[in-house]
Amino acid sequence: MILLKDLYQNSKDYSDKQIEVSGWIRNNRAQKEFGFIDMNDGSCFKTCQIVYEANNLDNFKDVQKFRNGASVNVKGKFVLTPDMPQPFEIKAEEIILLGDSQEDYPMQPKRHTREFLREKPHLRVRTNLFSAVFRLRSEVAYAIHSFFHERNFVYVNTPLITSNDGEGAGQLFGVVTNSENPETDFFGKKVFLTVTGQLHVEPYAMAFRNVYTFGPTFRAENSNTQKHASEFWMVEPEIAFADLDDEENLAEDMIKYVIKYVLDHCPSEMEFFDKFVEKGLIDRLKAVLNTEKFARITHHDAITILKNSKENFENEPEYGGDLATEHEKYLTRYFNGPVFVHDWPKDIKAFYMKLNDDNETVRGSDLLVPGSGEIIGGSQREERLDVLLKRMEELGMNEATLDWYVDTRRYGGCKHAGFGLGVERLLMFLTGVDNIRDVLSYPRTPNNCDF
């Protein structure tokens, strides 16, 4: 059995050879004495054309009626067709129906709306768009692991169930077994699905120096937007003996590495996105790749830019306030590409971010990109024990439950930094797909956990 991927990569080697393939019918165009099947075997984005003729097949009449979605096994001759729209085709000598597809197969050889396809997440992966999205997702994951592995980072799996009630990182899902009373339930206390692996991975950075997590995370926020899901994936590197500059450099290198990787390794998929999802996508990504250095500005300067912009913002930019979506969009337009915004007012950022000497701002840094907004949030961590404890006290946090975390500052702490990358938001940025539900396999959002 041969894979279509091999046939495309080594077409000449197979010229006029007998081959066998298996796959799923995307389209079947039957005529009186012959017909054409577009078949995809899952090994690559492209389909291959099977030519079948009445003279060559015992079951010609049956094959004519094979429907979209059916799985087939094909034996025949591989023929190069340089003068045709497709580079080669298979002249079938035997076609066996492996799995019939019923008359009501919903995937047609035409455009479907994303909304309809979301109702069929188990079938939409057989369409061009989702075939491209989810192969890219896989390649992006591999690229991210490669990036960190090449830099000697240690990959850490942090727990998904946690008793930390998520310091400032949003609403949590509770985890229960069968008891309404946490004290008599499985863990003997209230536990939750994690909203971040950061607190758990920081101690690993104090042992392995450079580490990262790559895993799912859960937020029970009632967010109804294109950019939010209740279950999504994050990559969270943490680097020791490093400051905010190092953290921003790492984030920028990683983004560029992944862009280069998908352009090099997923040309078919990227061409498809460029043609049918977002015109000019590839040029846009190449421009980011070729940017000498991403723009880096302070939150204060960002607000000044917004105030001077003469735009009619619905939300007034304020020096002490967060950036609204419209502000993020303006800033990425202003810099015509990704931009780091750092040194945020301490009141709107998490307790663990390093306090600046002004006592007003912290060394947090968000990376904003065109299309997806904030895809990375990071910071230099507060490594000074006394300052950290003071911050926790100011915020009324329960020091006892985080005592283990504070230990990292008691025993050989050092300056360190890290960030969290929203994997789906990166995918949206890379593909041009504008809804997070279309880059997650079975997306979970408020009031939606089917399948």
Added chain:
RNA sequence: GCCUAAAUAGCUCAGUUGGUUAGAGCACCUGACUGUUAAUCAGGGGGUCGUAGGUUCGAGUCCUACUUUGGGCGCCA
């Protein structure tokens, strides 16, 4: 959570100032066709017009509520 728009065949849509039997393309079924590329051509089946009320002689069309979905905003990654 707030604002807004939409819901008609399996899918994508049309349906006039309220008027008689609700249409088209694709999909499916039957047939035609000697190289198709979302093939084409002819015919056929398929609808309690999102749900529940209401106005009216008469509602797919107008009104109210609800449900679901899209978009915008907020919270965040």
